[in-house]
Amino acid sequence: MINFNGTIVSQDANILTQNRAFLYGDGVFETVKIINNKILFLEDHYFRLMSSMRVVRMEIPMNFTMEYLQEQILSLVNKSALADSSRARITIYRNDGGYYLPQSNTVSFLIHAVALENTLYSFEKRAYEVDLYKDFYITKQLLSSIKTTNKIINITGSIFASENGLDNCLLLNDSKNIVEALQGNIFMLLGNKLITPPVSEGCLNGVMRKQILSLAKKIENLEVVEDVISPFDLQKADELFVTNVIKGIQPITQYRKKTFTTNISDQLLDKLNEMIIST
Incomplete structure (x- = not known):
């Protein structure tokens, strides 16, 4: 499952047609870690994401608050039974239209999450x-x-x-x-x-x-x-x-x-x- 613009849909939904992130790399993303239904370092991720969108001149939706981002991520991991320990990636990309010059600076987003084995951080004592x-x-x-x-x-x-x-x-x-x-x-x-x-x-x-x-x-x-x-x-x-x-x-x-x-x-x-x- 993925969260696509606030709606949880099956992962095989066709959302790549004319996708500017796919065609031109016209997107930004954040990867977060969730432990016990809590997003670690949420504020830092949110403000970096907002800064990234401004740097690449994306239009930030009025409803795209930190609380909204949190709600969208947690709704996905809970529905996918991944709230105990998982990683989620939110990708924001400029909407379809145009070539190098976009027709609009409005955006869409999708969120994808996968399970992690451990809750707390650890590392193996091995050669690296x-x-x-x-x-x-x-x-x-x-x-x-x-x-x-x-x-x-x-x-x-x-x-x-x-x-x-x-x-x-x-x-x-x-x-x-x-x-x-x-x-x-x-x-x-x-x-x-x-x-x-x-x-x-x-x-x-x-x-x-x-x-x-x-x-x-x-x-x-x-x-x-x-x-x-x-x-x-x-x-x-x-x-x-x-x-x-x-x-x-x-x-x-x-x-x-x-x-x-x-x-x-x-x-x-x-x-x-x-x-x-x-x-």
């Missing part, structure tokens, strides 16, 4: 290897910081990772600095300093990134900064990990011949789950 993906680069611009339906770099990078037996790849910007991973933001521990690239470098303005920055500042003797990360820094790092809303925290154990610890990842995972339980 990454390398650089250098076929294409992310540009340092505002569009790179939002979630659009054009994710071809992430797609081709994921294929590259699969073909080379990697668990993930790190993406570079046009200055050849580390921006993020294929599925989330990147954090690097160097001594007592935890570093993540600033949004101005072209990384996604991640919802989980925001949570981790806040939680990390509560760890004693840990300096938290937003700064440029070069590929050379990876060889000196003590720890690397990837963050996103669905997975939470994913430690990286190996980059080429360099191996990493998971001490800060463990601490942040505990703090993240404590925060979720208490809210």
